[in-house]
Amino acid sequence: MGEIAVLIPAAGASRRMRGTDKLLMEVEGRALLRRQAEVALAVADHVSVAVPGHEHPRVAALAGLPVQVVEVPDADLGMSSALRRGVGMLPPGMEAVVILPADMPEISSCDIAAVIRAFRNVPRPTLQQATAEDGTPGHPVLFPRDCFSALLNLTGDMGAKAVLAANVHRVRQVPLPDRHALTDLDTPEAWRAWEARLTA
Numbered sequence: 001m002g003e004i005a006v007l008i009p010a011a012g013a014s015r016r017m018r019g020t021d022k023l024l025m026e027v028e029g030r031a032l033l034r035r036q037a038e039v040a041l042a043v044a045d046h047v048s049v050a051v052p053g054h055e056h057p058r059v060a061a062l063a064g065l066p067v068q069v070v071e072v073p074d075a076d077l078g079m080s081s082a083l084r085r086g087v088g089m090l091p092p093g094m095e096a097v098v099i100l101p102a103d104m105p106e107i108s109s110c111d112i113a114a115v116i117r118a119f120r121n122v123p124r125p126t127l128q129q130a131t132a133e134d135g136t137p138g139h140p141v142l143f144p145r146d147c148f149s150a151l152l153n154l155t156g157d158m159g160a161k162a163v164l165a166a167n168v169h170r171v172r173q174v175p176l177p178d179r180h181a182l183t184d185l186d187t188p189e190a191w192r193a194w195e196a197r198l199t200a
Contacts, residue, residue: 046090
C-alpha cells in the first residue's frame, strides 16, 4: 500500500488580515501554521508545506519539524502556484495527497485520518472531500495519484476546484464533526468571532 502525503499551501500573502500574518497567529499556544503541520505529521507519511520563500517568517514557525519546505516564488499568481510546486516536489511513490488549507484551526489529526481511512476503504482510487456535519463540502480534500498531472497543470487562484469538477463522478464525501471542514480564518473579524465562540 502506497504512502499518503499532506500538502499545506501556505504561500499566500494574507492580505485580508490587513497587516497581520494569519498563519503566525497563535492557536493552542503555537503558530497556526505549526499547528497544522503537527496535526498532519501525526497521521501522514509525508508532510510538505509550500511557503513564499525559505527566508519567510513562516519557515521559522516550522523549526524542528520533519516537514518538506517548498518555496513558491511565484505565489502572487495564485493558489495554483503552491499546489503545482508542492505536488511537483512530492517524493516518488506517493499514492495520494491530502490538500490541507493552512488557515483551518479546527481540523484535527482525527479528521485527516478519517479522510485517509475513507480512501483506503475503497478498492479503486477515489477523491475524498471532507464535509461539515450537515454535508456542506469543505476541506481537506484527498487526491489520488492519477490526479497529480491535473494538479500540476492548474492555473489561477481557484485552487483545485477544476480537478474536483472533472472527477465529480468519483468524489466521495467524508463528514467531519460540527464545522471543522468549513472554519477558515481569513480576516480579523473572522478571528475575533471564532475566538469569541471558543470562550462562549
